[in-house]
Amino acid sequence: MLTRTRDLTAQKRSRRVRSRAVSTLPPLVVSTLKPHEVDLAYSTLVCPTCRTWVPISAPHSPRPKLVPHHTEKAGSDDPVRCPGSHRLVSINLTVDQWFQRLEEGLSQTDGRRSPRVLRKPTLGPPPAVMQIVGGAMDDKTARKLDEAHVRGCSACSVMDDEGKILRAADITSRCADGRRLAQLAAHTTRLAPARRKAQLDREDVNDRRAWAHRLLHQQQWSRHAQAVGHADTQRIEDVLAALIQTLNPHKVEAPQLTAWERADLMSAITLLATQKEQLQRR
Incomplete structure (x- = not known):
């Protein structure tokens, strides 16, 4: 009897994820993440589990969550789905508030002093x-x-x-x-x-x-x-x-x-x- 083998290659993601599955991991609160790891303008963030940028499904709905994604690149052999798929996201910041936090972080980073120590050159005897x-x-x-x-x-x-x-x-x-x-x-x-x-x-x-x-x-x-x-x-x-x-x-x-x-x-x-x-x- 012919049995259907499971296709393990990464498939093309659908634009609208209709799955009702929810991850058992606790919801992600946007305010607790670093500003440079969130992009509310395009509704994406860095998944804490696999450290890759993942879109947020239905960001304006009552229960937004991360779209299902793999830990490897698309087209790789034996892909493994990330445990952070379908994880709920709590968007408690507006786009303006997130952008303000991002600008404040950049200004603080630019104002830091370099830890590099510049040694003064040793001076020889002065000329006559x-x-x-x-x-x-x-x-x-x-x-x-x-x-x-x-x-x-x-x-x-x-x-x-x-x-x-x-x-x-x-x-x-x-x-x-x-x-x-x-x-x-x-x-x-x-x-x-x-x-x-x-x-x-x-x-x-x-x-x-x-x-x-x-x-x-x-x-x-x-x-x-x-x-x-x-x-x-x-x-x-x-x-x-x-x-x-x-x-x-x-x-x-x-x-x-x-x-x-x-x-x-x-x-x-x-x-x-x-x-x-x-x-x-x-």
Whole structure:
């Protein structure tokens, strides 16, 4: 005798569940669930048993409940029905109240401080003043500062009987600021050739890189320029055909255009024709 085997594959859910079965689990109270696990706008929530989103059957009825669902995806082998199927749901919140709770939860989450600890980097020994100033100053500026200090400092300049400055004093007899400025001028003068050479090398490298980028761009564009031109031309031709068909409809019962509408269409057709001519000249 032939016996009918039970079909265990997940079937397509019906839009309206007419079963009167009720789960033995206690009813779900919407207010006790987390706001992000409920969506009253679409009448769905996360089933606490299988942690999947499940629709609520007849949410506006006196006894709403979860629709029957499986713990696996639809079409999987040997599906098992979730024990939370047909579980009663107590909707004690309105859509506005639920949305307000959701916004409050988002604001609290966004306002939290990050638990990540940012360690301060360990600082090495500070550089010398000569290294700080010398790295940011060229030889001309350092020489001008030294000359200006010599003109304004009596200890760093040698004067004649009339008070005119003859020359700068020796570095051993100069003041502390004068000695630092003299050392800075000598240091920048010694490093000036290497600095100019490094600057020229950087400019040369930047020029070569820019030239290579331009050459690469030209090669890539020349590879796709023809296809892009054909696509632009085809697009303009399609728009022109549509505008011409609107201007001169094939059907007699088509709505007639006003004078303003015909003028606008003619302007658009003229502009597109000009663009097509420019593309064909390239």
